[in-house]
Amino acid sequence: MEPVDAQPTLRDLAAVARRDGGDAAEALLGRVRQLALRYARARLGRFGAEDVAQDVAQEVCMAVLTGLRTYDDRGLPFEAFVYSIAAHKVADAQRLLIRGPEAVADLPDGVEVTAGPEQLALIRDEASRAMALIRTLPSQQQEILTLRVAVGMSTEETAAALGMTAGAIRVAQHRALTTLRKQLTAGLDGVAS
Template sequence: MEGVDAPTSLGELASLAAHDAMARDDLLRRVRELALKYARVRLGRFGAEDLAQDVAQEVCMAVLAAVPTYEERGVPFEAFVYRVTSHKLADVQRAAMRGPTPMGDIPDRVDESPTPEMTALVRDEAAQALSLMQQLPDAQREILILRVAAGLTTDETAAALGMSTGAVRVAQHRALGRLRTLIAELEAGDVA
């Protein structure tokens, strides 16, 4: 950005975005990336890229509405983005659980998407992974989702959860160790 000294944190960008169009555009681009990564992970079992895109768009609109009144209060702006994304995802997930949406037109060509069998296998594996993840404490589960599945850095995860980077690393290490133990127990049960 030419007119701005390239702020690194979302909080700095949010402070500048109320008065600087370039900062606002950069803020929205980064918020969209963060929200889209997280939404893709959380909505993966629904197989709905369009829904993830919609969530990211709604998060951007919420952030854009909040920018004019944003004040730094000691809480990372990433935590606000994470909280808004979580709420939007909950709305989308509730709607997705209600049932399928009607299709307006009949397709003109053969559907190249995965077969029902492949989809069932992927969903079964995803369900098994989610089942194992559900056995972790909430904080460890969120850290794994943000770090491993969404691909956030340790610093980004720490900012989003309001934790230190060291605490994130320790919790991630413990969560992965617990998952290894759970998988070994599961495999031992399948063999016997």
């Protein structure tokens, strides 16, 4: 029995948005933006570029909206289509970030009411340590953890996006997490000594 408030799949939303536009397109883009933003934050986190992650998510939405007219449903999850666009947009953003900083306004527009500098520094430090550990993994395992944990894709969606079987995704994810657990334990044992 299906829950009463179950959300339609992205594939279903895409089909309706392609046909009718309107509310379905708005709902589709809202969910696509969430996926793209989580993915961009995970991939660009080491650069500390939240504004770039926001820009990437917006670019992904625009590309999905533009590509929706010619999108051909081949039975793969719509998330795989979104992921392929997001991966390209993030790679473009990483190249720009590596090239160097951009000029910014001298004064902020207003006061930001967010976490204080100390809390932000702690959060960034923890995220930086986690990302450093993840970067020690093979690139395929890094991508699997990013899609599964940061983006929230299912095993099947991740498999479709990466051209693997769901079983291979589960095995690779298990191996990646086991490796990270061992590294973390080894690091904690070194601190305790």
